[in-house]
């Protein structure tokens with residue numbers, strides 16, 4: 651068991667649905683002996699402070715982009731000037747949204763690590779970075795990239811797009827999507843068809859995201875404390891949900907830790 655003395659939470663300004671003050675309050679209640687600090691966005695604040703280094707940062711982000719879901723991103727590859735310009739524009743605009751770009755978790759974590767204060771890299775400190783970037787890692791079983799809602803590690807990353815995109819929706823939704831594509835429906839027609847499906851899922855502006863963010867933050871902290879990733883129980887907040895229904899069940903309907911994890915967190 652590792653004792654955590656400091657928790658640093660880096661906010662994502664592009665996700666207004668998450669109440670970060672409420673999230674910090676929750677972490678303080680769960681870990682009363684730790685100091686919990688809320689900070690601004692890691693990448694964007696680094697751009698403001700570093701000026702001339704912003705291009706280096708933008709290039710590293712472009713290099714972390716997954717171009718082929720079935721091939722591992724190679725280190726140090728060449729990127730196009732347009733890709734670097736795209737990343738720069740995104741970093742400079744705190745309202746920008748990233749659509750359809752998946753970043754390799756390993757390379758993205760390297761970028762984040764470079765920017766974190768060295769004094770806060772000790773075992774007793776945990777940094778959790780919220781981002782709207784979609785993050786993926788390769789699955790050992792099928793050797794493909796899969797989007798993730800949380801990456802456990804140092805630092806840990808919670809992807810707000812990943813919460814919406816990574817856990818799968820119901821089979822009915824995918825069936826309806828296939829039907830609307832087959833019928834050549836417009837986006838509005840497809841959305842209308844989608845509404846007829848009994849399918850609860852989280853959306854980008856969903857007020858329930860704060861509760862989900864609390865659970866994913868706890869997953870990151872529990873991993874640091876116990877060294878164990880996730881929980882087997884679908885009713886525990888540390889459950890690694892692969893479906894939206896599982897995420898909603900573990901984080902919103904139940905919203906509790908199992909007795910084993912509740913005891914582990916209380917005793918740390």
Ligand SMILES: [Zn+2]
Pocket residue numbers: 881882883886887888907908909910911
């Ligand atoms: Zn548990």
